[in-house]
Each structure stands twice: as structure tokens, then as C-alpha cells.
């Protein structure tokens with residue numbers, strides 16, 4: 001069951017293999033597709049004081065730094081066959097830029113789709129920009 005395009009799988013594996021994860025030995029890669037259709041990738045980058053950055057956060061930071069503010073798709077790849085879902089902090093980061101149609105896909109180490117989520121499935125009853133009186137793509 002592979003509904004992930006081969007070029008996306010290749011990009012995910014490439015970025016995961018560039019992760020800097022000497023402490024956890026758990027390299028993760030993320031690829032996000034913005035509203036414009038541009039793809040941004042990120043890998044986890046750990047540091048000695050343990051406050052590293054996740055792959056999803058890295059990719060989102062790159063997208064936001066490019067001036068984009070809306071996520072269409074999110075892909076996450078871990079090092080193994082287990083489900084490498086976004087952590088709680090990353091779920092909130094994804095939520096910041098998600099729409100009700102944003103899909104989050106988690107693939108295994110070879111890029112085969114394991115699970116697909118909507119934002120509401122990944123973070124139900126979430127707190128977002130609209131809770132602070134700001135516009136939100138989730139409205």
C-alpha cells in the first residue's frame with residue numbers, strides 16, 4: 001500500500017539520512033508541501049544539551065522563513081518500521097499552519113505509507129490561532 005510518490009519517498013530518505021541524531025540514534029525526515037506546491041524538507045538536529053529540533057519543526061521553519069503560511073501535506077519518515085508520528089510539540093506546530101484538508105502521512109523506513117491523518121485526527125479539539133483572536137486556516 002504505497003500511495004506516496006517515488007520522488008517524495010526519495011527526498012524523505014535523503015533528508016532523513018542527513019539528520020544529525022548522535023544522541024538518540026533516531027534519525028527522522030520530514031517533507032512538507034505548502035499552499036504554493038513548494039516542497040520543504042527538514043531533518044532532526046540534536047544538540048548536546050538535548051534541546052534539539054525535530055524534522056517536522058525544521059521543515060516548517062524553512063517554509064515559514066520562505067514566507068509561506070499554509071500546509072497542504074506533511075510526510076514523516078523514521079528509521080524503522082514503527083509508526084514515527086509527530087511528537088506533541090510538532091503536532092501543535094503543524095496545527096499552526098494546517099487547514100482542515102491538510103494530510104499528514106507517516107511512512108516506514110522504506111517510504112511505504114503506514115498511516116494517514118487529518119489535522120483533527122492528529123490533534124483533536126486543538127488550540128490554535130483563532131483561540132487568540134487570529135485568523136486561522138482551520139476556520
Ligand SMILES: [Zn+2]
Nearest residue numbers: 054086087090
Ligand atoms: Zn517533534
